[in-house]
Amino acid sequence: MTQETILKGLVLSFNGSPFDGAPEDAVDLHEAVVLRDGKIAALGTAEALTSSHPQASVTDHGEKLILAGFVDAHVHYPQTAMIASWGKRLIDWLNLYTFPEEMRFGSPDYAMEIATRYLDITAAQGTTTMCSFCTIHPESVDAFFLAAKARGQRVVAGKTCMDRNAPDGLRDTARAAYDQSKALLEKWHGVDRISYAITPRFSPTSTPEQLEAMGALWAEHADCLMQTHLSEQTDEIDWVRSLFPDARDYLDTYEAHGLLGANGLYGHAIHLEPRERDRLREHGAALIHCPTSNTFIGSGLFDMAGLMDEGQRIGLATDTGGGSSFSMLRTMAAAYEVAQLRGTALHPAQLLWLATVGSARSLRMDDCIGNIAPGMEADVVVLDLASTPAIAQRHVEADHLWEAVFPTIMMGDDRAITEVWICGRKVTHQMG
The missing domain is CATH 2.30.40.10 (Urease, subunit C, domain 1)
Incomplete structure (x- = not known):
């Protein structure tokens, strides 16, 4: 009945x-x-x-x-237990806090414990859909999707791929990243309300060979989303430049390997060059604003007004646990504050739209959520x-x-x- x-x-x-x-x-x-x-x-x-x-x-x-x-367009559910860790810039913060915690997710039991905790906490904050990075461990993906499936929840996630500049136990290879991501994609994508996202963490932790493999997988499954990070901090950009001396800019490290497209999600996108802005707009890619993370880690001020005026596709996210709150209300408040520092007062309707329709559009899901x-x-x-x-x-x-x-x-x-x-x-x- x-x-x-x-x-x-x-x-x-x-x-x-x-x-x-x-x-x-x-x-x-x-x-x-x-x-x-x-x-x-x-x-x-x-x-x-x-x-x-x-x-x-x-x-x-x-x-x-x-x-x-609320729709949270960029999170790291494995960082739930280490949210609000004190005092470091991005690269040091990853090495000191993030990577040691992520190494624990080879345990299916621990992965399920944190996935369940994360979905409980975010439901209490009014978040009903999120797009999450997992860890390099397939077990971390299975746990998150199993927990979401049990709740009938629409989620997106993927195995995070890294084959360099990460500690022992958190590196895979170009081949393993491709094979494991493909297997997880075929297992989960389209099951109930679950979608798979191809997930190279960011250029510094992937060799050109791994980026090429992820680009090939995306070409084979073009309906999938692809999520990564882009131009979060200036010292990160310098690092990328040293690792990819032939690249025109940070975005080019993805573009040259088939990782720029309409279904791409690029977290942070603070310090963009004019060419990068043009190419992202031309492809209809999504830029994901993570304001509490940007202020917590000292990354910079996202250009909401300028990017919106250009016609960019923009979503809003907590970036748990670089972000300092699980709450999309707090994230909207931070987006307002960041915009104020750039001379724009976002209207409450604009903030609510970013946390709902805007983020759903960034995930190409605004036809259903x-x-x-x-x-x-x-x-x-x-x-x-x-x-x-x-x-x-x-x-x-x-x-x-x-x-x-x-x-x-x-x-x-x-x-x-x-x-x-x-x-x-x-x-x-x-x-x-």
Whole structure:
């Protein structure tokens, strides 16, 4: 028997991009939404939907905001246990904290423990989809996908490939990277709501031979996403230049090996050369903004306004655990702060769009997630816009929607997350 649920509240959906005109014009507001068989069935007035769906269970959320679940476009779930590790620049931080932790993921039990913990924590923060790097171990991929499959969750992930400039126990080879990635792709890609991403970590940890192998695999499976890192820090760029002296720029180390394309996800992308910006835009590739990570590790300030004006495809991400929070609310706040430092005040509608539709677009999944519209998958978050005394006293003075929403973006945390629905099922086990 079909099970229908009506959620009443302030239902927010996007009819376009708030970066293309007046931000408010990109938003439609409704009184209720119907969830049926894992999909959004209808939007409209509360009276019309309750009368036309008399058998539906109804939850009235009053003045709470109902919107699509958050989409985190760049994470490292294996870094869950070492998030907020103190005080290093990128390369030292990798060697001191990240690589020792990632070596533990050859254990299927440990990988499953962290995958489960990560999905619990992020569900409690309202995140319903993420795109994750795993480790070089196939076990780390299997664990993440098994944990997500059990929840009916839409996720993207892939085996991280590294064959140089990494410690013993965290290096594979060009051949092993190709063979293991191909086997995992064939095992998991398209199973339920799971997608595989071909995943060279970044150019410094892959030989040209390995990058070539990853490019060949991507050419064979062009429908897959490919994720990596690009131009995060200036000293990283200098390192890339020394490792690839014939490359025109950092992006060229990927482009020359078949790793530039429309389904490419390039994390950080802070210090881009004009040629790189042109080529990324021409291909329709996605740039993934990771603001809490960029400030935590001292990487630099992402050029949101300039890149948007160029027509770049941009997603938003926590970059767990280089990022200092699992929360997409905190990530939106950091994106606002970074943009302010570059002279732009992002509108609340733009921030919410980046964390939902924008990130879904970057993953080429905006046809099924990232928005509340009929036919979309029913990944939904309910936000309490007065979740703490500090936020509530701002909320009560709000003259319009965006004054009511903005304090939750800037000061909200998991206490603002009233309910989370994944594929039409209410998430009941959440970690605070």
